[in-house]
Amino acid sequence: MQIKVINNSKHDLPQYQTELSAGLDLRANLDEPVTLLPLERKLIGTGLFIELPAGYEAQIRPRSGLAFKHGLTVLNTPGTIDADYRGEIKVLLVNLSNEPFTVANGERVAQMVVAKHEQIKWQLSELLSETERGTGGYGSTGKK
Numbered sequence: 001m002q003i004k005v006i007n008n009s010k011h012d013l014p015q016y017q018t019e020l021s022a023g024l025d026l027r028a029n030l031d032e033p034v035t036l037l038p039l040e041r042k043l044i045g046t047g048l049f050i051e052l053p054a055g056y057e058a059q060i061r062p063r064s065g066l067a068f069k070h071g072l073t074v075l076n077t078p079g080t081i082d083a084d085y086r087g088e089i090k091v092l093l094v095n096l097s098n099e100p101f102t103v104a105n106g107e108r109v110a111q112m113v114v115a116k117h118e119q120i121k122w123q124l125s126e127l128l129s130e131t132e133r134g135t136g137g138y139g140s141t142g143k144k
């Protein structure tokens with residue numbers, strides 16, 4: 001499917017890195033490097049503006065390599081880009097390591113997955129159907 005995009009960044013459009021990748025890697029669009037101290041969070045611009053069709057969202061997710069090697073993740077993961085959003089796509093990075101991390105211009109800081117979603121209508125009810133699980137959760141299964 002085709003998605004309208006405005007690229008006001010210094011970089012090429014995000015690409016799928018392999019044939020069947022789910023995520024497009026998003027590059028930081030910076031005038032100068034940005035340093036995140038331990039536990040610090042910062043919004044990183046991408047310079048990208050998109051127009052998703054109705055019924056689609058884009059999810060902003062961390063990259064596992066940055067998370068594993070540097071404790072860098074997306075604070076609000078998965079970030080939600082609504083189909084009616086026309087602003088710049090931004091990435092809310094947080095440094096969960098003990099070391100400062102410096103983001104370079106053009107660094108692939110996160111990935112974006114475009115996904116279908118439903119918009120529901122509520123059917124207000126008094127009773128829900130019975131199931132084997134019932135109200136159990138939070139580790140309720142597999143016990144004698």
Ligand SMILES: O=c1ccn([C@H]2C[C@H](O)[C@@H](COP(=O)(O)OP(=O)(O)OP(=O)(O)O)O2)c(=O)[nH]1
Pocket residue numbers: 060076079080081082083085088089090091092
């Ligand atoms: O990681 C993100 C998350 C959101 N957005 C943009 C697109 C999204 O459509 C809009 C609103 O996001 P969200 O609904 O998560 O934030 P909110 O705190 O509920 O703000 P709002 O009241 O504007 O909906 O912000 C981003 O650029 N990056």
Ligand SMILES: [Mg+2]
Pocket residue numbers: none
């Ligand atoms: Mg919202």
